[in-house]
Amino acid sequence: MAQPYVTGSILPDHISAAERDSQLQAFYKAWKARYVVQECGDGRYFVKVNADHRPVGGDTAPKTITVSEAHGYGMLITVMMAAHDDDARNVFDGMVRYFHDHPAQSSPHLMAWNQVEGCVDAGGRFRGKISATDGDLDIAYALLLADRQWGSDGAINYREEARAVMQAILQYEVHPTGKHLMIGDWAGTDGDRAIEYTTRSSDFMQSHLKAFFSDSGDARWLAVRDRTYVIVGDIQQRYSPNTALMPDFVAHLDGQPKPAKPGLVGDRRDGEYSWNAARYPWRVGMDYLLYGEPRAFDVLGTFNRWARSTTGDDPASFASTYHLNGVPVTAEGKNSLAFVSALGVSAMIHADNQQWLNAIWQNLRDQSLENNDYYGNTLKLLSMIVMSGAWLRPDVASGAGA
Numbered sequence: 001m002a003q004p005y006v007t008g009s010i011l012p013d014h015i016s017a018a019e020r021d022s023q024l025q026a027f028y029k030a031w032k033a034r035y036v037v038q039e040c041g042d043g044r045y046f047v048k049v050n051a052d053h054r055p056v057g058g059d060t061a062p063k064t065i066t067v068s069e070a071h072g073y074g075m076l077i078t079v080m081m082a083a084h085d086d087d088a089r090n091v092f093d094g095m096v097r098y099f100h101d102h103p104a105q106s107s108p109h110l111m112a113w114n115q116v117e118g119c120v121d122a123g124g125r126f127r128g129k130i131s132a133t134d135g136d137l138d139i140a141y142a143l144l145l146a147d148r149q150w151g152s153d154g155a156i157n158y159r160e161e162a163r164a165v166m167q168a169i170l171q172y173e174v175h176p177t178g179k180h181l182m183i184g185d186w187a188g189t190d191g192d193r194a195i196e197y198t199t200r201s202s203d204f205m206q207s208h209l210k211a212f213f214s215d216s217g218d219a220r221w222l223a224v225r226d227r228t229y230v231i232v233g234d235i236q237q238r239y240s241p242n243t244a245l246m247p248d249f250v251a252h253l254d255g256q257p258k259p260a261k262p263g264l265v266g267d268r269r270d271g272e273y274s275w276n277a278a279r280y281p282w283r284v285g286m287d288y289l290l291y292g293e294p295r296a297f298d299v300l301g302t303f304n305r306w307a308r309s310t311t312g313d314d315p316a317s318f319a320s321t322y323h324l325n326g327v328p329v330t331a332e333g334k335n336s337l338a339f340v341s342a343l344g345v346s347a348m349i350h351a352d353n354q355q356w357l358n359a360i361w362q363n364l365r366d367q368s369l370e371n372n373d374y375y376g377n378t379l380k381l382l383s384m385i386v387m388s389g390a391w392l393r394p395d396v397a398s399g400a401g402a
Contacts, residue, residue, distance in 0.1 A: 047066055068132050075142035110168045141211060178253055209225040231253065304350070335363075337377065360387075
């Protein structure tokens with residue numbers, strides 16, 4: 001198989017490519033059977049986050065059935081697994097219809113972040129009609145991939161849809177002067193300056209931003225991408241020089257960026273490398289694997305050295321929250337799929353990590369769907385797609401090269 005990513009990157013090599021693909025397809029089929037449902041109207045599909053009857057978390061409303069983050073993941077997975085699923089386009093189009101059924105308060109091209117039983121947006125303090133930036137970014141990227149996969153001359157014009165979402169993100173979810181990704185369309189609308197100048201590290205999807213620029217030619221995407229790397233550099237230099245860990249939320253973007261104080265946005269772990277930031281190595285890793293971005297390579301080099309050292313090359317020892325200096329928060333446990341999955345993507349940047357990468361793949365392979373929740377299982381599948389060489393770029397016919 002041709003190298004799917006930038007020259008010098010690696011894939012797991014303790015099993016054959018055919019075995020990797022077989023294991024990926026088997027887990028995809030199990031994940032789809034568990035979480036992807038056709039409900040809430042004719043021809044509507046979504047990722048049902050409570051299908052496993054486990055707590056959903058993420059400050060969601062009671063009886064939550066899905067969130068825009070999950071919908072973005074579902075669209076990404078469905079289009080990237082289309083070569084292995086004859087029903088993929090039907091499901092994807094149903095996900096687009098569900099997205100249309102649940103517009104955010106600010107724009108019909110952004111998604112309301114939280115739906116509950118009855119197929120309605122959550123009310124009250126959960127403010128289900130506001131948007132969450134990560135879901136919208138993934139939805140736009142998935143629509144670009146759908147245009148590449150199927151073309152846009154069918155019932156849904158994927159390219160046109162993607163561009164509408166991209167424009168709405170720029171209008172409502174990118175700070176007009178700070179150029180940082182805000183946490184949703186609501187940030188700053190109520191005069192809360194602290195929230196207005198806060199960003200979520202799991203939204204640092206620099207490869208998405210690069211792809212949006214490639215499609216649109218709008219240099220604002222590159223400005224946001226550059227601003228994101230500046231924020232990463234500031235936090236690493238001041239708070240995590242030896243670990244490269246990012247906090248769940250970065251605040252004070254109107255001055256010197258700092259880890260958020262406990263409870264600013266989510267919970268007491270807002271300023272730690274916790275359940276949001278766990279996705280960061282996967283997100284920034286894609287910018288190196290797809291585009292060869294040296295800023296991503298440098299950050300992940302530090303992160304990989306620390307992660308391997310702190311675990312003794314045993315991914316099962318990786319804790320499920322760390323202080324930015326690398327001290328584990330032991331109360332949160334260890335060996336969680338949400339954290340281990342992203343380690344695999346990060347490890348792929350250099351051949352020195354080959355045995356570490358192999359161990360991570362095996363760890364994920366051995367953790368069952370039944371023993372984990374929507375969040376862990378879905379991040380496992382997304383990372384397995386990357387690690388098997390199947391993650392796609394919308395702006396090239398095959399995944400390699402810049």
